[in-house]
Amino acid sequence: VQKDISHVPYGILAHDNGDAWVQTSDGKRMAPQEISARVLEKMKKTAEDFLGEKVTEAVITVPAYFNDSQRQATKDAGRIAGLDVKRIINEPTAAALAYGLDKNGGDRKIAVYDLGGGTFDVSIIEIAEVDGEKQFEVLATNGDTFLGGEDFDNRVIEYLVDEFNKDQGIDLRKDPLALQRLKDAAERAKIELSTSQQTEVNLPYVTADASGPKHLNIKLTRAKLEALVEDLVKKSIEPCRTALNDAGLRASD
Structure with a gap:
């Protein structure tokens, strides 16, 4: 706390x-x-x-x-x-049910990788058939309470702010209204790049100075996004290894 x-x-x-x-x-x-x-x-x-x-x-x-x-x-x-x-x-049991993993025959072990908005959890679950019914047992769980989608969004926001500052000489970190618009745009861009190779962040009238209104228009590629968040993805791997180890399993299992 x-x-x-x-x-x-x-x-x-x-x-x-x-x-x-x-x-x-x-x-x-x-x-x-x-x-x-x-x-x-x-x-x-x-x-x-x-x-x-x-x-x-x-x-x-x-x-x-x-x-x-x-x-x-x-x-x-x-x-x-x-x-x-x-x-x-x-929650990992609910995720397994939502994906119909209880419908497959035989016993199995699965990993549920749950990267939420503010926290990250990984759970190793064993699904076994007992007396004709599927039973779920959480073998191990691990995670990071300070790793989530917001961290990915913040990397995009920082990139956009830096690019705009290079182009216009204005630091949007000092403008709360502009930052809120950037936050919304960064999340949208992240989602779009899940299915597209490139997207465009376009925020007209994002701020203004003595010369008049300023517009933000920056292209963002999936490759750039991956580079921005690479260390965050790597940060999620160690909890996965720990959970597997605690469950007495290897990734191949």
Whole structure:
């Protein structure tokens, strides 16, 4: 928690019971369960809008490394959100189910590589058939709580800022509105480069100086993106090796 404090834009303080609570900009103090409940309420409404009917029950996924108290806290958040939580399951298990890996015959071992927005997790799962039913066992899990998609976005943002500064002599790091537009554009560019070899980041009127408005127009190739994030990808490999080692397996298994 102490390490997290310097990375978040809100206050984190100790409650009377020793738990870490969040303090909002208006001074309100909230338990983590309350904040999780707000997210679940939003997901509940999204599901209801899509289905056209009330949603009262849910299965909620959590990271495989969550302990019993964290799982119970998640269940409590679901209850606060008005949901009857039928089950808490591990996220890698849910990913395996979503890809239909339980439909294949025989026993198997799989690795689930989960690079989220702010964190990275890798889990080694064994899928075994017991009495005609598939059972999932998480053999090992590892990861990095300070590695995620945002880090990849930030590399693109830094590149765009540096290129614009070279061209126009203006540092967009000092312009919060321009930075927000860049953040959105960087994420879009990253997604586009998943299927294209090249994309163009075009932000008209991104800023202005005494001579008038300035426009940002920079080409970004997949090769350049890969070079920008190469060390981040390498950073994710060691947790994979550790998880395999903890599970007593090799990549070939």
